Amino acid sequence: MSSGLVFDIRKYSVHDGPGIRTAVFLKGCPLRCLWCHNPEGLSPRSEILRRDERCVGCGRCAAACPLGGAALGLGGPDPRKDAGGALCAACPSFGACAEACPAEALQLVGRRMDVEEAMAAIREDLPFYDESGGGATFSGGEPLAQGDFVLGLLRACRAEGIHTALDTSGYAPRELVLEAGLMADLVLFDLKLIDDERHRAATGVPSGPILENLRALAEAGARIALRVPLIPGINDSAGDLEAAARFAASLPGTPRVHVLPYHAAAKGKYALRGLPYAMGDAVPPATEAAQAARGIFERAGLAATIGG
Amino acid sequence: MSEQKTRILNERVKRLREASFSQRPSFSAERAVLTTEFYEEWLGRVSTPVLRAMNFRNLCERKAIYIGSGELIVGERGPRPKAVSSFPELTCHSLDDLAILDSRPMASYKVEAEDVAAYRDKVIPYWRGRSMRDRSFAEIPEDWKALYEAGLFTEFMEQRAPGHTSLDGSIYRKGMAARRAEIAASRAAIDWGADPEALAKDEELKAMDIACEGAIIFARRHSRLATEMAAAERDPKRAAELARIAAVCERVPAEAPRDFWEALQTYWFVHLGTITELNGWDAMNPGHLDQHLGPFYQADLAAGKLDREGAKELLSCFWIKVNNTPAPPKVGVTAAESGTYNDFTNINLGGLKADGSDGSNEVSYIALEVLDELQLLQPQANLQVGARTPDRLLKAAAEVARRGSGYPSFFNADEVVMAQVGMGKSLADAREGGTSGCIETGCFGKEAYLLHGYLNSPKVLELVLNDGIDPASGRRIGIRTGDPSSFASFEQLYAAYERQLAYVVGAKLRVSNFLDRMFAEYAPAPFLSAVVADCIERGKDYYDGGARYNTDYIQCCGLGTTTDSLSAIRTHVYERRDIGWEELLTALAADWKGSEGLRLLCANKTPRFGNDDDAADGIAQRVFESWIRAIEGRPSPRGGAYHVDILSTTCHVYFGLRTGASPDGRHATLPISDGASPAQGADRKGPTAVVKSLAKIDVSRTGGSLLNQRFLPQALEGEEGVGKLCGLVRTYFKLGGHHIQFNVVDTETLREAQKKPEDYRSLLVRVAGYSDYFVDLDRNHQEEIISRTALEGF
Numbered sequence A: 001m002s003s004g005l006v007f008d009i010r011k012y013s014v015h016d017g018p019g020i021r022t023a024v025f026l027k028g029c030p031l032r033c034l035w036c037h038n039p040e041g042l043s044p045r046s047e048i049l050r051r052d053e054r055c056v057g058c059g060r061c062a063a064a065c066p067l068g069g070a071a072l073g074l075g076g077p078d079p080r081k082d083a084g085g086a087l088c089a090a091c092p093s094f095g096a097c098a099e100a101c102p103a104e105a106l107q108l109v110g111r112r113m114d115v116e117e118a119m120a121a122i123r124e125d126l127p128f129y130d131e132s133g134g135g136a137t138f139s140g141g142e143p144l145a146q147g148d149f150v151l152g153l154l155r156a157c158r159a160e161g162i163h164t165a166l167d168t169s170g171y172a173p174r175e176l177v178l179e180a181g182l183m184a185d186l187v188l189f190d191l192k193l194i195d196d197e198r199h200r201a202a203t204g205v206p207s208g209p210i211l212e213n214l215r216a217l218a219e220a221g222a223r224i225a226l227r228v229p230l231i232p233g234i235n236d237s238a239g240d241l242e243a244a245a246r247f248a249a250s251l252p253g254t255p256r257v258h259v260l261p262y263h264a265a266a267k268g269k270y271a272l273r274g275l276p277y278a279m280g281d282a283v284p285p286a287t288e289a290a291q292a293a294r295g296i297f298e299r300a301g302l303a304a305t306i307g308g
Numbered sequence B: 001m002s003e004q005k006t007r008i009l010n011e012r013v014k015r016l017r018e019a020s021f022s023q024r025p026s027f028s029a030e031r032a033v034l035t036t037e038f039y040e041e042w043l044g045r046v047s048t049p050v051l052r053a054m055n056f057r058n059l060c061e062r063k064a065i066y067i068g069s070g071e072l073i074v075g076e077r078g079p080r081p082k083a084v085s086s087f088p089e090l091t092c093h094s095l096d097d098l099a100i101l102d103s104r105p106m107a108s109y110k111v112e113a114e115d116v117a118a119y120r121d122k123v124i125p126y127w128r129g130r131s132m133r134d135r136s137f138a139e140i141p142e143d144w145k146a147l148y149e150a151g152l153f154t155e156f157m158e159q160r161a162p163g164h165t166s167l168d169g170s171i172y173r174k175g176m177a178a179r180r181a182e183i184a185a186s187r188a189a190i191d192w193g194a195d196p197e198a199l200a201k202d203e204e205l206k207a208m209d210i211a212c213e214g215a216i217i218f219a220r221r222h223s224r225l226a227t228e229m230a231a232a233e234r235d236p237k238r239a240a241e242l243a244r245i246a247a248v249c250e251r252v253p254a255e256a257p258r259d260f261w262e263a264l265q266t267y268w269f270v271h272l273g274t275i276t277e278l279n280g281w282d283a284m285n286p287g288h289l290d291q292h293l294g295p296f297y298q299a300d301l302a303a304g305k306l307d308r309e310g311a312k313e314l315l316s317c318f319w320i321k322v323n324n325t326p327a328p329p330k331v332g333v334t335a336a337e338s339g340t341y342n343d344f345t346n347i348n349l350g351g352l353k354a355d356g357s358d359g360s361n362e363v364s365y366i367a368l369e370v371l372d373e374l375q376l377l378q379p380q381a382n383l384q385v386g387a388r389t390p391d392r393l394l395k396a397a398a399e400v401a402r403r404g405s406g407y408p409s410f411f412n413a414d415e416v417v418m419a420q421v422g423m424g425k426s427l428a429d430a431r432e433g434g435t436s437g438c439i440e441t442g443c444f445g446k447e448a449y450l451l452h453g454y455l456n457s458p459k460v461l462e463l464v465l466n467d468g469i470d471p472a473s474g475r476r477i478g479i480r481t482g483d484p485s486s487f488a489s490f491e492q493l494y495a496a497y498e499r500q501l502a503y504v505v506g507a508k509l510r511v512s513n514f515l516d517r518m519f520a521e522y523a524p525a526p527f528l529s530a531v532v533a534d535c536i537e538r539g540k541d542y543y544d545g546g547a548r549y550n551t552d553y554i555q556c557c558g559l560g561t562t563t564d565s566l567s568a569i570r571t572h573v574y575e576r577r578d579i580g581w582e583e584l585l586t587a588l589a590a591d592w593k594g595s596e597g598l599r600l601l602c603a604n605k606t607p608r609f610g611n612d613d614d615a616a617d618g619i620a621q622r623v624f625e626s627w628i629r630a631i632e633g634r635p636s637p638r639g640g641a642y643h644v645d646i647l648s649t650t651c652h653v654y655f656g657l658r659t660g661a662s663p664d665g666r667h668a669t670l671p672i673s674d675g676a677s678p679a680q681g682a683d684r685k686g687p688t689a690v691v692k693s694l695a696k697i698d699v700s701r702t703g704g705s706l707l708n709q710r711f712l713p714q715a716l717e718g719e720e721g722v723g724k725l726c727g728l729v730r731t732y733f734k735l736g737g738h739h740i741q742f743n744v745v746d747t748e749t750l751r752e753a754q755k756k757p758e759d760y761r762s763l764l765v766r767v768a769g770y771s772d773y774f775v776d777l778d779r780n781h782q783e784e785i786i787s788r789t790a791l792e793g794f
Helices: A060-064 A096-100 A115-123 A126-132 A143-159 A174-183 A196-203 A208-219 A238-249 A267-272 A287-299 B011-022 B030-042 B048-062 B095-103 B113-127 B132-139 B142-150 B176-188 B198-232 B236-251 B260-277 B289-303 B308-323 B332-337 B362-374 B391-401 B413-422 B427-431 B457-465 B490-522 B526-530 B559-575 B581-589 B596-604 B614-631 B651-657 B686-695 B718-734 B747-755 B779-787
Strands: A003-013 A021-026 A047-050 A106-109 A111-114 A135-140 A163-168 A186-190 A224-230 A256-261 A304-306 B346-350 B380-385 B409-412 B434-436 B440-442 B447-456 B549-557 B641-646 B702-705 B708-711 B739-744 B764-766 B771-773
Touching: A003 A115, A003 A143, A003 B686, A021 A115, A021 A143, A060 A096, A096 A106, A111 A115, A115 A143, A126 B718, A135 A143, A143 A163, A143 A174, A163 A174, A174 A208, A186 A208, A208 A224, A224 A238, A224 A287, A238 A287, A256 A287, A287 A304, B011 B308, B030 B048, B030 B113, B048 B198, B048 B260, B048 B526, B095 B113, B132 B490, B142 B490, B176 B198, B176 B526, B198 B236, B198 B260, B198 B526, B236 B260, B260 B289, B260 B308, B260 B526, B289 B308, B289 B346, B289 B362, B308 B362, B346 B362, B346 B391, B346 B434, B362 B380, B362 B391, B380 B391, B380 B413, B380 B434, B380 B718, B391 B409, B391 B718, B391 B739, B409 B413, B409 B718, B413 B427, B413 B434, B413 B440, B413 B702, B440 B447, B447 B457, B447 B490, B447 B651, B457 B490, B457 B549, B457 B559, B490 B549, B490 B559, B490 B614, B549 B614, B549 B651, B559 B581, B559 B596, B559 B614, B581 B596, B614 B641, B614 B686, B651 B779, B686 B708, B686 B718, B718 B739, B747 B779
Parallel strands: A021 A135, A135 A163, A163 A186, A186 A224, A224 A256, A256 A304, B346 B380, B380 B409, B447 B549, B549 B641, B641 B702, B708 B739
Antiparallel strands: A003 A021, A003 A111, A047 A106, B409 B739, B434 B440, B440 B702, B764 B771
16 A cells, blocks of 8 residues: 655644545645745655754653664764754654654654555544535645555545545646546645746746646546635736636636735744745735735636635 | 624613623622511521511512613612622621622622621621521531542532522413412312321422512512603603513513513513522523523514514613623632632523424524624523524524634533433423533423532542542541552552542532532522422422422533543553653652653653543543442432533632642643543644544533633634534534533733733633633633633644
8 A cells, every 4th residue: 555754634624625624734845935834844754843942851862762872872863952964864763752752842744654544544533524514635745746645545535435635736747637636526726826937936846837737637627726825026916816817717617716815824834944934024915915816816707715 | 704793782782781891790788688687587487488488578579679771671689780699598708708809809899888887787697607608517527628628529509509590481471470379279289188298398388479479579669660760751762661661560470471571571580589589509591592582572573563673672681681690709619619700691592492393593593693792791692503403593603602702602402402311301301401500401490400519530539649648738638549659550540549539429429418408408499499390289499309300410520631640640650661650759749840851751642632542532431431430320319319510610720729730741730621621732633633532421421511612713714614613513513522612712812911901801701611701810710711722723
């Protein structure tokens, strides 16, 4: 059975599709969007996140460290200082230190799971899906970066009658986009920026393949909701939004559009990881700006909402 | 965001609401003085029930009455709005108590010098040594006192009368005059030749008759006052209203009401009667108010007597009257564990009718609007949600709940019925039942379901960990269960918990039974008895087994804290063996000082209740079963039996203060877990996991359970947010859950409110089975609410 790297499973996820949902976040993403609000989902490898302010110095992590250095006084790594560093990369039981840390100062981000393990977590909230019309959402990272795993999950959900949503950037091989997108009950497809060059500058990848995938998926009859992040200075000009609206309106099936205003909630996550936050002090768009953006999509003949 | 409902209050309601909201509660010695004078003259001349009834009638005849400007529904318990009576025959406040009531920072009552003088010169000299509390405490055994003072349990009847009473629809069908006829018939049917209780029955029935007469007198005094006021009134519109008030009060409650206005005034007079007669816990409850008012509303509408706005105005006026009656002032432990003005009147909306059909009607929606627009402390309201409850009503209630005041709370109507049938009530009676007080299940109008006090389960475990000694005092107050380090297995520890629990419960029940009889013998309630089914037929008082059903509850506290503590011991001492007994006991004795790593290991590396984790939830099920074994079915003096309630109201804060560090990582003096909720911060996997954990507890075998959920406002925004909240409620109830309530407020707002209380005067938050103004809570309660896990939308 295929397995994948999962960095979070969130119950009662309320903004990722209809009803009460469980969101499974798959780790690893080929894009590098400047505003990414899940930086822990970028790398395709497990990581140890360190929150030094929580450490109480109990030394349980060092005792659990298989390289054993600090605990044995041999000069090996001390997870309290070295977790996440180069020495740990080759650790035979990566994450044992985080597992042992009672203060949650060390946290393992990214666990390998097989489809059945993830399904067990998804199944826990079955009664809620039944009652609210919810289900499972596969998000990331980029779920399609772990194609076999996400297909396995979609297939298993379908077999058990669990509604699925696939939350994707669309940057993946065409066949995979089509296979997964058609297997999902709903595709939450990001539509960031039409202009190829500027898309590349903002996300690290060209927009062309994404837009072609989107069109192919729409033409194949997938149920799609477009998610348009509204990012100050990146894609919030009237010109960019109108271009996006024109493209969206040209798709068969006139997908619903969700305008998702930029928020700075992820800033703290970058600080924790010692990463620079490319958005700096960008200010979230005012309500009027979000409403104006929605208006642009509505004028193009699309049903549009803010959020969700 | 869906559009915010603007607060549309008409001018009258706005004025009455503002007056009620801003009026500071005061203490009134009026009732105490009248009662004292009456007892001085009458004690010993008539039987106890007749004495009580005559005292009630005397109060009805002589207490000051009040009709406020602009009021449509009239009548106050005290001489003016928010003036609270005292009940010296039960508890006689000392001069020190009065000084504390006047000056304490939270839930204070203004006490005037003349009231102090009346107490000093008249009330205290008579009642010292005669009050129920003084007489009872003189008889109470030392082992009970030791446990009580250590915080193992509280006792509800030490200063308030047994209560938690709700009414059914009979007061709208049968006036006091008709009741007096029934009483006469019941007296005539007494078999003096064969019934050994003939005299007792006859005296009790005589008493009920006098009490009914008192209620009629009280109403007609209002009628006369309204007539006088109408004559002097310059504004013709108000004069007409006063004339109408006079007509209404002339008719009800002597005769059955004929319209919406008369129906509301009927209830209000009966409510006032019961809370004037005695100070029963939870005041009085109208039960399924929407169901009772629905037919009157429909008939008035059809006859063109009333429109929707008029009905809403009358209902608002009624609502404000309830807010005008703060809880009677408590003292001592009872004040510490229940320091609120809220007297817990709880209106049921929705639910089922006796025939099993959906009970909701247009009045249900009007009541939700009133609740939302008035934003008052009292009365509370809850929605009884059954499979047959329309989604539209649930959604309307969720809309109100997500605005954050904690009202309404949600109950599983089908489960409430099932629990009652399981305890032996008829299906039709059970359907007419519902929830009163905080979360207490009862059969409205037909049952005396009495709460006897809270039980501190984590403290029981603390006694086990100290071989029966209370570490706070060093005294042995429990039984010896052995040195914990000698327990070879978790099972031995658990058996010790069960033995200690049985001891504590036994000590508590003996005194509860004693107090129960004290009330039956010395403080019967003939007026209350006249409006509760079967008391008249049986010729027996409500406190003496007269009601059709009799039930007694012990409210067990700290399910989450007990479970997590046991789970930590099982996990670390017996399974992983990474903590030794001595290490743990030393750390607990030192309140974890110098053992932060150990504390975090217990708190964070232990399966904990509220995460849909069978390892922890299995322990919770066991603890629940132990509570059931210790309590369920033990006979009570009124011919009923004791049952378990899972409720803490605010007592988890008081119990926390009395309980040392616990093995779940909790520091000494911090609150224990509230109601049936997970321990504060223990639930890490969101609301669905919480309700799944809770649903593993078979609450249909209890008198109710309480689950608090705190959401951040963003999590519930928009149409979708409401829909998902409804989905959560429906699913929880499908899984067998009993109750859930929501706080929707972010931590920053609460912190701001702590800093600038004057700016947040009307910030209502859910405390326990009721809401309170956040700025009126003491610091411990404020911190406890902030510490509840706040659920974000993800």
